[in-house]
Amino acid sequence: MDHKTVSLADQVFEHLETDILSGKYQRGDILTENHLCEILGVSRTPIREALRRLQQEHLIVETGKGSQVLGISEDDLRDIYIIREQLEGLAAKMSAEKASEEDINELKSALELQEFYLAKQNSEQIRLMDNRFHEILYKISGSHVFYNTLLPLHKKVQKYRKVSLQSQSRANESVAEHREILNAIIKHDAAAAEAFTAQHVKNAYKHIAGKD
């Protein structure tokens, strides 16, 4: 389908972003350009461009002698969930009002895959399909601003969600909550979509923070 060649700079960005957000590179680690050149096998130009993007995402800071990894602290995690509690319900409300037949099918497909991998107990795939569900939700809202605000925040909690979704019971609940959200959107019930989504974000944080 999508045979558009991706530039090395884009590949490097995604690679490093994933490694930082997964926790492979940890807070305080120093990434030097030459080191990245060696392990990734490309010249400094695409490396530097990727670093400028990571910098703008606040995943690294320039120290003048290497890029220092910031990563996501538990304080960051708490604040991200505070913000998502405020915004994600609104995005779902907007999505419920606007969702087309096709949008709903996309959500349905993501949810069915979650249920499939839930049955297989494949928590890694559950997480990826869970990501897709949220991303589609942001997209359907029709707002670039909501999309561009929520997507990076959601990406940044991956390391913690990974652990949380290894709990069979939480994975179960999470998928069930998605089902409720989807049903509300199918009915174009904006208020229900908002309420279910806000509650879903709250529940996710409760489990991640170990407070339930």
Next chain:
Amino acid sequence: MDHKTVSLADQVFEHLETDILSGKYQRGDILTENHLCEILGVSRTPIREALRRLQQEHLIVETGKGSQVLGISEDDLRDIYIIREQLEGLAAKMSAEKASEEDINELKSALELQEFYLAKQNSEQIRLMDNRFHEILYKISGSHVFYNTLLPLHKKVQKYRKVSLQSQSRANESVAEHREILNAIIKHDAAAAEAFTAQHVKNAYKHIAGKD
């Protein structure tokens, strides 16, 4: 004080960011690297690094044949204010809880300058001091996440605020609202700071959107 030399890439980024957010470059405009090299008098390397950062801020998109300026539409404006209405009050609440003597002095200084320029009817300087007030507020909250979320959103409404603050009456109200917020923070009255700030953002949008 701050004689730290700023790289060309940083200068180019700030230059282009300002030009896009001020409306000098408009939605749809195409920026080619060579053209930017000529008008800014630097090589492609720092230009490209600046473009990667603008891309990450969603101010431009790569078309494969030049960078297309996105700018901020009126729909974006509405969504930005919806989000700020949700978040900015929370940031103020956090700031009221945490503000040190020095923090408060910083806010006070920014506010006094607003009042000074208000008397001089210098709307451009009022706007800049207004920006500073909000930025300090985000900073005092102590949350990188709130800071990094709110600051870019606030930057993106400059073009519209510029017009709004040319209204003497709105400039007056705005500065008065800041005064209320500051007083609440001085008293460490978190609930009042939250309420005044949320109302301030609402009022700002009402005026910008011409709905009052």
Next chain:
DNA sequence: CTATGTTTTTCTGTATACAATTATACTCAA
């Protein structure tokens, strides 16, 4: 005049060279 095929130009993506700065290692005297 128009359509088509070809050449030329433009533009990006990447690698590399070089300068400037800063950290590191090393040498030698006390």
Next chain:
DNA sequence: TTGAGTATAATTGTATACAGAAAAACATAG
């Protein structure tokens, strides 16, 4: 051994060269 001073390494910032792709300009046949 320690300390100062110096040479050396490492690292970033910037400019530039070159390849490849895409668009634009052009020319030619009908």
